Amino acid sequence: MRNFFKNINRNKALLFMVLPGTIWFFFFSYLPLAGTVVAFKEYRFSRDGFWASIFRSEWVGWDNFKFLFSTDDAFTITRNTLLYNLAFIILGLVFSVLLAIILSELVNRRLSKLYQTGMFLPYFLSWVIVGYFVFSFLSMDRGLLNQILGWFGVNPIQWYSEAQYWPYILIIVNLWKTIGYSSVVYLAAILGIDKSLYEAAMIDGASKWQQIRRITIPMLAPIMTIMTLLAVGKIFYADFGLFYQVPRDSGTLYSVTNVIDTYVYRGLMTTGEIGMSAAAGLYQSIVGFVLVIISNYVVRRVDKDSALF
């Protein structure tokens, strides 16, 4: 116990800095854990408040989870969620590292900053706005893309009812929106690499390409692993805005745009069963948790230092 207080005293500045985050996590992530119990209840209001309502609602066992697995849609939404997130993780990693390296190699600092800001900007846009932005390209009669196709004598395409294009559109839009943000993380890591390593390499006659391959990428490997592990934990969560707003909720596209989050939203919008949406959320976080544990285990076997825990 004495050690514990000593420890606190020694690290008080650092602990003070994490305090706001800790408080946030306590209230918004740990405290609500108790409410997970509604996933197993048929939630009904009680006049004595929320906890009394939970306490008095009837236990229904696993009933609330059934709707997630009851139709062939279960396969479609699981496949879509997993494959899209996999594509986002892999392509996101490749492109943001690539971009970070290019930005760091730019000689003109001012231009580099300009590009960085330009690519960062979409990250702050809401999906609703991005949805309209995409619509201005893909609209059937007034869209830019169909006009360009028209110049080449191609008939206008009904983008919002042709499912085969949407895996590409969604991946491109998502990369466009998120890549600026993640590349900043890698850019910061690159700038933190000891310059003497590059100087030594240059004296040994290493080319730019060799420097990147032998110094930059290996030095980035730990942060790449951590970022990927964190992303794997969210692999069962789909970005609702991307899959709902960008395809304009078009029914004919559902085979390639319906993911777990949109399925839950559409299914429960009218009945408003809190228990069922809690069940879906619990299912997603448990699968994410298991996946993080497994992939962290794998990473530990390969390289102990890069693992999260």
Place this chain on the structure above:
Amino acid sequence: MGKSKKRFSLAITALTALSVVLSGCGGGGGNAASGGEGTPEKPVELIWYTIGTPQKDVNTVMSEVSKYTTEKIGATVTMKMIDWGDYQQKMQVMVASGEPMDIMFTSSGGFDYVQNARKGAFLELDSLIDEYGKDLKNTIDPAFLEGSKVDGHNYAIPANKELPQQEVWRFNQNLIDEYKMDTSDVRTLDSLEPLLKTIKEKAPDITPFAMDKNYIPYVPYDYVIQNLPMAVKLDTTDYKIVNVLETPEMKEALTTMRKYYQAGYIAPEAATTGSTSDLGTSGKWLLDRAQTQPFADNVWSASSGYPITSTPASDPIITNNSVQGSMMAISANSEYPEKAMEFLNLLNTDPALRNMVDSGIEGTHYNKTADNRLENLPESKNYDMPSYSLGNNMLLYLNPNDPDNKWDEFKTFNESGVNSPILSFNFDPKSVSSELAAVQNVKEQFWSSLMTGTVDPETYLPQAIEKFNQAGLDKVMAEAQTQLDAWKAENGK
């Protein structure tokens, strides 16, 4: 090891303590008016949640209202307004967390009435209406109270307003005049064709048939759940629930819609269009479909800035949806349910109170120009309330451009309404809720593109029907049929 264990138990203790505090907050209610409370000398406070953009002067007006109600029933009123888009969600959270409230707005659209009545959000009102709501019962059209029963009980007081739902075709009259078209023979979907054809040929930049993704061709059925294909035919005798997609009427309507879509009468992206208000502003549309009420043409023309006319597309039908359009419920955790009922009774019967709540303070927000007429003053912009949501509409004073017989026309319109066979039958989806979630997803997938004619019903209709059945629609329909049969037997239909 011991260290982390201690920390953990500390956290658990804190959590338990907090939950006790939280649950304590919600408790303590239940002591009804007693010990001389609720008199003009010692009034009780009623908290009233309602929908609409919060108004600047709401507290000023409510303190004036409170003076009046203190004298009449011994209660003061605090009104809390929640904006349109937030109402559903915020109320859900506040009711779930046991926020103190007495009266709240509910409807089939905002803070769903039937659903929340079943979940226990509202107090059952049957005996309270008999005891404290006699005048109210005599004032509002009995069809409202009858039609808003859930499982045989009233959980809210409906506002007295237009009772039936009637679909009309609306026309952009400028274009009708310009191209010398005749709308007198229009009634069915097919009868629109010559008009659409003319405008498409003569004015290609006009959208002939304006619609958004919520458009559904009118068929003479009443839906058991809005926007799900289970429905009962309006002239039914056997009360059989059918899949509306399998009916000949819907098949025919969808084929016509497809024909119109292919002819270019409908915007190519109708199935994903959320709103057609841009067309309304620019006036570049010929016709659309809407729900009407008496003098609706005047209201539409005034708000669009150009003349709009309409002709009926259906008979006026009284459905659950039309009856449950605007209601006020008493919260299950209300501390003064009797006072709340007395207040609702007064609000729905006393023109002075009703108009104060609606238009604000006389001399500040409005001036009276005659016995039952008023004129808004500039200050009324600080107290601009949605009239429909605040109780009996037929007590409202008339605006300068309202006709004298406005409310008489409403009464005539209400009398013309025909009851839907399933009026006041409310399906309880409890035992089929997981099927319903799957069915809802199928609906979202096929509905808009079929209804707007974007896809060919020849191929997509059978597909949709099959997917609905795979998702369990037949099971949901069977359950609904069982409940409907029981309801029918109980009500002697």
